[in-house]
Amino acid sequence: MDRLLKDIRVLDIGRYVAGPYAATILGYLGAQVIRVEKRSGGEDRYIAPLTTTPDGRPEEGGLFMQTGCGKQSLALDLSKPAGLEILHRLAGRADVVIANLPSQFLKKIGLDRDNFNRLNPRGILVTQTCFGTRGPDSHKGGFDGVAQAMSGAMYLTGTPEHPVKAGAPYVDFSTAVFSAMGTLAALMNREKTGEGQHVETSLLGTALAAMNSHLAEQAVTQRDRAGTGNRVQTSAPSDVFRTRDGHILVHTVGDGMFKRWADLVGRPDLVDLPQCRGDQNRGDHRDVLCGIMADWIGDKTTKEALGALENAGVPSGPVLTLQEALDNPQAAAMDVFEWVNLPGNPKPAPVAKLPVRFSSLNTEITDRPPLLGEHTHSILKSIGYTDSDIETFKEKRII
Numbered sequence: 001m002d003r004l005l006k007d008i009r010v011l012d013i014g015r016y017v018a019g020p021y022a023a024t025i026l027g028y029l030g031a032q033v034i035r036v037e038k039r040s041g042g043e044d045r046y047i048a049p050l051t052t053t054p055d056g057r058p059e060e061g062g063l064f065m066q067t068g069c070g071k072q073s074l075a076l077d078l079s080k081p082a083g084l085e086i087l088h089r090l091a092g093r094a095d096v097v098i099a100n101l102p103s104q105f106l107k108k109i110g111l112d113r114d115n116f117n118r119l120n121p122r123g124i125l126v127t128q129t130c131f132g133t134r135g136p137d138s139h140k141g142g143f144d145g146v147a148q149a150m151s152g153a154m155y156l157t158g159t160p161e162h163p164v165k166a167g168a169p170y171v172d173f174s175t176a177v178f179s180a181m182g183t184l185a186a187l188m189n190r191e192k193t194g195e196g197q198h199v200e201t202s203l204l205g206t207a208l209a210a211m212n213s214h215l216a217e218q219a220v221t222q223r224d225r226a227g228t229g230n231r232v233q234t235s236a237p238s239d240v241f242r243t244r245d246g247h248i249l250v251h252t253v254g255d256g257m258f259k260r261w262a263d264l265v266g267r268p269d270l271v272d273l274p275q276c277r278g279d280q281n282r283g284d285h286r287d288v289l290c291g292i293m294a295d296w297i298g299d300k301t302t303k304e305a306l307g308a309l310e311n312a313g314v315p316s317g318p319v320l321t322l323q324e325a326l327d328n329p330q331a332a333a334m335d336v337f338e339w340v341n342l343p344g345n346p347k348p349a350p351v352a353k354l355p356v357r358f359s360s361l362n363t364e365i366t367d368r369p370p371l372l373g374e375h376t377h378s379i380l381k382s383i384g385y386t387d388s389d390i391e392t393f394k395e396k397r398i399i
Helices: 018-028 062-067 081-093 103-108 113-119 144-150 153-157 170-193 203-210 212-221 255-264 268-272 279-284 286-297 302-312 322-327 329-333 376-382 387-395
Strands: 009-012 032-037 072-075 096-099 124-129 197-202 238-242 247-251 316-318 337-340 349-352
Touching (some): 018 062, 018 124, 018 170, 062 349, 081 113, 144 203, 203 212, 238 286, 322 329
Antiparallel strands (some): 247 316
């Protein structure tokens, strides 16, 4: 099968998730990706470390296993003029440069939009920030959790006394997906016009988009919903329920599904009650309906409850631990993970493949994540530096 972006060169000078994972996605689609890091390694290389050095320092972590596969690594000191010259030479030859770095720093290193356009008129610059490039917060940095907090998501997920952040950094990863989508659109536009493009995404913009339906309701109705934890407010019964040996999540939406649920729990009379007509009415009476559900589930095992719900056509699933999620036979059947080894790791680590399947495109993981600076020599040779130049860069601690 073909590699769609096999002729596209990507320069990844991002950090953490939004930039690096956007580059990873393009790499899964076949792009050649060069990751530029500090000589000591990017911060994201060491998050959730899988091993440590004898003196206790973290080595490559779980995040880098996910965002590093298939890339080449160049370790470079950008505080020195020669380091910037190398970066500019690479950026000038790249199709795409991805940089989730502060706009002030991008200007300092000569990769803001105006400078990049002069350097590479056909190039596509992809940037990610927390708050965009306009407005009172545009100068601030931030992380996934900050965007969750400022979008209303934490307030609605928890309770008024205890706002709760999602454990999975969905804002970071969604921003990476939007960035990759924007890059593909920019590449298509370049095919038509020959022109480059600046693609901008932001964590807050992504988080607000994810919360849009709730924000639209608030703007129009001024309903002022407060958080109710796992208990959904717009339908019922939809919540996490305790079984005899664990917990399950049940989500009931729509009149047909509600009728099947009511028949299952022996309460067909509920269907004709005024307070149970329509999802929002049922959501408004969620405490009563979830109480009925809790009573029905309470004396059953997880397996028994899930089996009965499946037979009734009511969506449900077990609340799994991390190990149980890895061991889930459904994940194995879906072929979600590639088990990837990295020198120094005691055993392979599961890395999620691109969660999109194509009938005639190859998106498989092609190689393990790179060791720090593993490809520095070959990358520099490919852009015209000699062995003597490279030796000088080493002596001056530029690479």
